[in-house]
Amino acid sequence: MPMILASVENLTVRFQPHRQTLLLRQRVRNLFSRGAGGGSFLALDRVSFNASAGEGIAILGQNGAGKSTLLSVLTGVLKPDCGSVKLGGRVGALLELGAGFHPDLTGRENLTLYAALLGLSRHAIKQRFDSILEFSELGGFIDEPLKNYSAGMRLRLAFSVAVQVDAPIIMIDEVLAVGDTAFAHKCIERVIRLRTEGRLLIYVTHITEGLDHICNRAIWLHCGRLIQDGPVNEVATAYQAFMADPDRRFRDPAS
Amino acid sequence: MDPSNSQPPGVQPTLTSPGWSGDTSFLLYQIVLKDFRIRYRNMSLGIFWSVLNPLVMIVLLTFIFTQVFVSKTSNYPMVILTGLIPYNFFALAWSTATTSLIDNSSLFKRIPIRPELIPIGVVLANIMHLVVQLALLIVIGLIYGVYPTWYWLWLPLLWGLELLCIMGLGLATAALHVVVRDIRYVVESINTVLFWLVPIFYTFAMVPDRFKELYLFNPVSALVLASRLVILEHRHPPETLLWKLTLVSVVSFVAGLSVFRRLQSRFYSYL
Numbered sequence: 001m002p003m004i005l006a007s008v009e010n011l012t013v014r015f016q017p018h019r020q021t022l023l024l025r026q027r028v029r030n031l032f033s034r035g036a037g038g039g040s041f042l043a044l045d046r047v048s049f050n051a052s053a054g055e056g057i058a059i060l061g062q063n064g065a066g067k068s069t070l071l072s073v074l075t076g077v078l079k080p081d082c083g084s085v086k087l088g089g090r091v092g093a094l095l096e097l098g099a100g101f102h103p104d105l106t107g108r109e110n111l112t113l114y115a116a117l118l119g120l121s122r123h124a125i126k127q128r129f130d131s132i133l134e135f136s137e138l139g140g141f142i143d144e145p146l147k148n149y150s151a152g153m154r155l156r157l158a159f160s161v162a163v164q165v166d167a168p169i170i171m172i173d174e175v176l177a178v179g180d181t182a183f184a185h186k187c188i189e190r191v192i193r194l195r196t197e198g199r200l201l202i203y204v205t206h207i208t209e210g211l212d213h214i215c216n217r218a219i220w221l222h223c224g225r226l227i228q229d230g231p232v233n234e235v236a237t238a239y240q241a242f243m244a245d246p247d248r249r250f251r252d253p254a255s
Numbered sequence: 256m257d258p259s260n261s262q263p264p265g266v267q268p269t270l271t272s273p274g275w276s277g278d279t280s281f282l283l284y285q286i287v288l289k290d291f292r293i294r295y296r297n298m299s300l301g302i303f304w305s306v307l308n309p310l311v312m313i314v315l316l317t318f319i320f321t322q323v324f325v326s327k328t329s330n331y332p333m334v335i336l337t338g339l340i341p342y343n344f345f346a347l348a349w350s351t352a353t354t355s356l357i358d359n360s361s362l363f364k365r366i367p368i369r370p371e372l373i374p375i376g377v378v379l380a381n382i383m384h385l386v387v388q389l390a391l392l393i394v395i396g397l398i399y400g401v402y403p404t405w406y407w408l409w410l411p412l413l414w415g416l417e418l419l420c421i422m423g424l425g426l427a428t429a430a431l432h433v434v435v436r437d438i439r440y441v442v443e444s445i446n447t448v449l450f451w452l453v454p455i456f457y458t459f460a461m462v463p464d465r466f467k468e469l470y471l472f473n474p475v476s477a478l479v480l481a482s483r484l485v486i487l488e489h490r491h492p493p494e495t496l497l498w499k500l501t502l503v504s505v506v507s508f509v510a511g512l513s514v515f516r517r518l519q520s521r522f523y524s525y526l
Contacts, residue, residue: 003267015524076273076367078523086270090277099365102289104296109289116285117366119277145296168268 002052003088005169005200006074010083013044013069013224043069045224046083053088053168056192056201056215058232060208060239066224067204071095071171074202090119092167094158103147107138107157110146114158118165128164135190136160137183152180159187163194170194171202188214208236220253227253275367282368286359286376290351291383305384306391309339313395316456328458330399330487337486338455340388341414341478345421346446348381352425353442356433360526370522371515374429378422385414392486401487409485409492413478413500420474420504423511430518433525454479471496474503 044066051057059067072078073085075093100117101110111132115125133142136156146154163170170191191214195201203215211218211232218235220227228235242253295301313332320326328334355377356363356370363370389410393403432438453475454462462470470476477500481492 004270005268007270072365072523074273075365076275077363077365079520085273087273088268088270091273093365095365096361100362102293104293105289109292113285113289116278116282117362117368119275119282121278122281 002054003198004050005053005088006051006202007086008050008074008083009048009085011044011047011070011073011080011085012042012082013066013073013078014040014081015043016040042224044073044080047221047224047226048083049219049226049229051200051202053198053200054195055217056195056203058211058215058218058236059202059204059221060206060218060235061221062206062243064223065221067221068095068173069224070221071173071202071204074171087169089168090165091169091171092118092162092165093171093173094162095171095173099158101146101154101158104145106145107142107149111142111157111161114161115165118161118167120165132160132164135163135186152183156183163190167199169200169202172204174203174205174207208240211236222253225254273367275369279369279372283372283376283379286362286372287380290355290377290380294380302383302387305387309336309343309388309391312339320456326457330401332395333399333401333487334458334483335456336392336395337483338453338479340385340392341417341482342450342453342455342475343388344381344385344414345417345475345478346449347384348378348418348421349424349428350439350442350446351381352377352421353428353432353439355425356429356522357436357526364523364526370519371426371512374425374515375422378418378425382418396486404489406485406489406491410482413481413485413492416500416504417474417478420500420507423504423507423509426508426511427514430515430522433522434518449473449475452476459483471499474500474507477503 047066047070059070061067069078071093072095073080074087075091075095076085100114102113105113111129112125115128115132120128133139136142136159138153138156141149141153146157149157162172172191191201191203201215205211215232217230218232218239219229220235220239228238242248242251245251298304300307313335316335317332320328321331352374355374359373359377362368362373396402428438428442452470453473454470459467459470459476459480471480477496481496481500484490484492
C-alpha cells in the first residue's frame with residue numbers, strides 16, 4: 001500500500017477576467033456599463049489525482065493550461081472554488097525564482113527571511129546554514145547584496161534553501177533552466193535523491209526532454225482540464241504530438 | 256521540529272488542507288527586520304532622519320508661533336515635540352502599513368503565510384522612530400528644564416494603545432489598497448487633515464470649549480493630550496481618557512482585522 005501524500009479531488013478554480021485592479025473612475029464606469037465584459041473562465045476544471053511518497057510527477061501543459069494555478073492551490077495560497085486538496089505534510093516549494101527576495105538585502109539576510117517564510121525556526125536555520133551555503137556554492141558572495149547576483153546565483157540561493165526545508169512534498173515550477181548546466185545537474189541529482197528518500201516531487205514544466213530522468217509520472221493539463229495521467233514517457237509523447245500539430249488551436253486534446 | 260517531519264517512515268500521515276506551519280514569531284521578527292533594513296540601506300544618514308525631521312519642524316513652528324504670531328505658551332518647543340512625536344508615529348506607521356501588502360506581495364503570493372503579519376510587522380518596525388524621537392525628547396527636555404519623571408512610565412501604555420489602533424487602521428487600509436489602489440492617497444489626505452486638527456502646534460486649552468468634546472473623539476488628539484499631561488504637567492492621564500483610548504484602539508484592531516479577513520480571499524486575483 002503506497003503512502004498517499006496528496007489527494008486532489010474535483011478541483012475547480014474560477015477566475016473573473018474583468019476582476020483586475022480598477023481605479024475608482026473605471027469602477028464607476030463599470031457600474032453603468034454592466035454586462036459588457038465577459039463572464040468567468042475555469043482555470044482548473046474538475047481535476048482529480050492522488051500522489052504517493054517517492055513519486056515524481058511532471059505537470060505538463062502549454063501556457064495558460066492551469067499548471068501554476070494548480071501549484072498555487074496545492075501550496076495553499078489560492079483557495080479552490082470547488083473540490084478539495086489534502087496533503088500529508090508541509091510543502092517545500094520553489095515556485096518563482098526569488099519570490100520573497102529583496103535586491104537590497106544580502107544573500108545571507110535573504111536566506112534567513114526566505115527560510116523563515118518557508119517555516120524554519122531560528123534554531124533550524126542556524127543548524128542548516130552551513131549545508132545551505134555549501135550546496136549553493138556561493139562562498140563569499142553570501143554577504144553581497146542580492147542586486148549584484150546573476151539569475152543563476154539567485155537560483156542557487158533559492159534552491160539551496162528550498163531543499164533544506166525537510167518537507168515531505170516538494171514543488172518546483174520550471175526554474176531549474178536558469179542555472180548553469182553543472183548546477184542544474186546537481187539540483188536534479190538532489191531532487192532525485194529526495195524522491196528516493198520517499199518525498200513526493202511535483203515538477204511543473206513544458207519541456208519534455210530528459211523528463212523521465214526526474215519524474216516517473218506525468219499529468220497533462222489543457223485549458224484547466226486533466227487530459228492524461230500516466231507513465232511519464234507515454235504522456236510526454238502524446239503531449240509532444242499535440243504540441244507539434246500546427247492546427248492544435250482548433251483541436252480538443254480530450255477527444 | 257515540525258511534527259509532520261518526525262513521523263516514522265512508512266506510516267500513512269493524516270491528510271490535511273494545505274497551509275503554513277512554522278515559527279510565526281520568528282517570521283514576524285524577520286518581516287520587521289526586513290522592513291527596517293531596506294528602509295535605511297543606501298542612506299548615508301539612516302535613522303538620523305527621524306531626528307532631523309522633527310528638529311526642522313520644531314525650529315520652523317517655533318519661529319512662526321513665537322516670532323510671527325506671538326503666542327504666550329512657555330517652552331513652546333517641548334509643546335510641539337510632545338504633539339509631534341505621537342502624530343509622526345501615527346502618520347508614518349499608518350501610511351507605510353497601507354502600502355505594505357503591495358510592496359511585499361512577493362512574500363505571500365507564493366508562500367501561504369498569514370498576510371496579516373505584513374502590515375503588523377511594518378507597524379512594529381516603526382517603533383524604532385518612536386525610540387529615537389524619545390531620545391530627542393529627553394535631550395530637548397534637558398535644555399528646557401523638563402526632566403523625566405516616574406509619570407513617564409505612562410508613555411509605554413499610551414503608545415501601546417496607539418500601536419494597537421494603528422495596526423487596526425493599517426490592516427483595513429492595507430487590504431483595501433490591494434483592491435482599490437487609491438486608498439494610499441486617501442490615507443495621506445487624512446494624515447494632512449490630522450496635522451491641523453490634532454493639537455500639535457497649539458495646545459488643547461486653546462481649542463474653543465464647544466469643540467473640546469469632539470477633539471477627544473480623535474484618538475491622536477487624545478494621545479497628544481495624554482502625553483502632554485504626563486510629560487509637561489507631571490499628571491497621570493484622566494481615567495475616562497484612558498478608557499476611551501482603550502475602547503477606540505481595541506475596536507479599531509478588531510474591526511481592521513475583520514475587514515482584512517473579509518478581503519483576504521481576493522488578494523490572489525488582485526496581485
